[in-house]
Amino acid sequence: MKILISTDIEGVAGVFHPEQVRAGNPEYERARLLMAHEANAAIAGAFDAGATDVLVNDSHGGFRNMPPDVLDARAQAVMGKPRYLGMMAGVDDGVDAVCLIGYHSRAQGRGILAHTINSFAFAGVYFNGQELGEAGIYGALAGEFGVPVVMASGDDVFIEEHRPLFPHATFVQTKRATGQTSGISLSPAQACSAIRAGVAQALAVRAQASVFVLPGPIHVRIQTTSPAMADLFCQWPLLQRLDGVQVAFEADTVQSAVRMTNCLSAMSSMLR
Structure with a gap:
């Protein structure tokens, strides 16, 4: 069983402010480690469930946030850009399931640090008339390869937006949004424990997961x-x-x- 873990940062426990997600800020250095720890929790959960290969995709900003020496050595890291499949790079490599870690709600949403791809440029992105955030866009890309999204973590608004797209997925809430840059968070340790258990649970029943498909054009x-x-x-x-x-x-x-x-x-x- 080969698993792809796509890891963003805005949905990570303890992350609330733009300074935490932009390189060059002191708080970013801590946040990137929190991101790596949640990725490691997902990796551990995948191996707990019997995975034989795990790819972990660094999916934030310049795609080179998590220090490779901090990541679980059992996984292979997908890092750097440009790359054709972006946040879903690796899904074309014989992957059986995808887990989304640290994801966030879409542009103009009420979730913590909500945006879609590029907050400077995009106020909304619609595919075939349906407004999608990053999880929806890249979940549809995974679906084009026949791969289901089986697990996802982030804040409560992210989960509410994306449960209809991935009805059989296991969702782990890491924090509750009270504003664009405020909320109530699990501790990093609690979040990692919940993510590890959530990934293992999701992979145990992955055969029940549906694939999110948007037919072309x-x-x-x-x-x-x-x-x-x-x-x-x-x-x-x-x-x-x-x-x-x-x-x-x-x-x-x-x-x-x-x-x-x-x-x-x-x-x-x-x-x-």
Whole structure:
């Protein structure tokens, strides 16, 4: 049994503020270790359940947050960018199930540090008319490879948003949101214990998990954060301008939609 663990940071216990998730801030150095410890808990849970191979995907920012020497040596680390499959890199390597650790709610949501891919550029991302956050987007990408999301952790708003997409998944709540940058958190030790148990439980019943599938073609609509951002994105001839802040494009597969969306995210740096 081969498992992919995709680990973000905003949903990690004890993480509440942008300074904790951006490199160059003193608090980030501690938060990246909290992220690694939750990844290790998921790795341990996978091996507890009989996994033979585990890939752990560093899925935040520049994709090189967790110190490799801190990660459980039994797992292999997927790090660095650019890469075609982004937060789901490794899912094409014969994986049987995916676990999402430290994930967060979508843009404009009420969860802690809520955003979708790039808070500077995107105020909302829709695939075939359905608004999706990062878990939904990349869960659909996993589904395109026939792989189910069996477990996910994050705050209560993240769980409420994503339970309908992954109805058979095991969810672990690491904290409760009381605002964009406030909430009530489990201790890191409690969160790691719950994640380890949650992964083991999810993998024990993974045969019951459904695959989240979005059939192509994929109509992508993006609500940008400003008319200037929409101006920039529509320099790409494949994009259609819908109004002052909304753009759209068509993609044949979820993978193509994800890759194009990530290219737009990279383009946005021109306006910083």
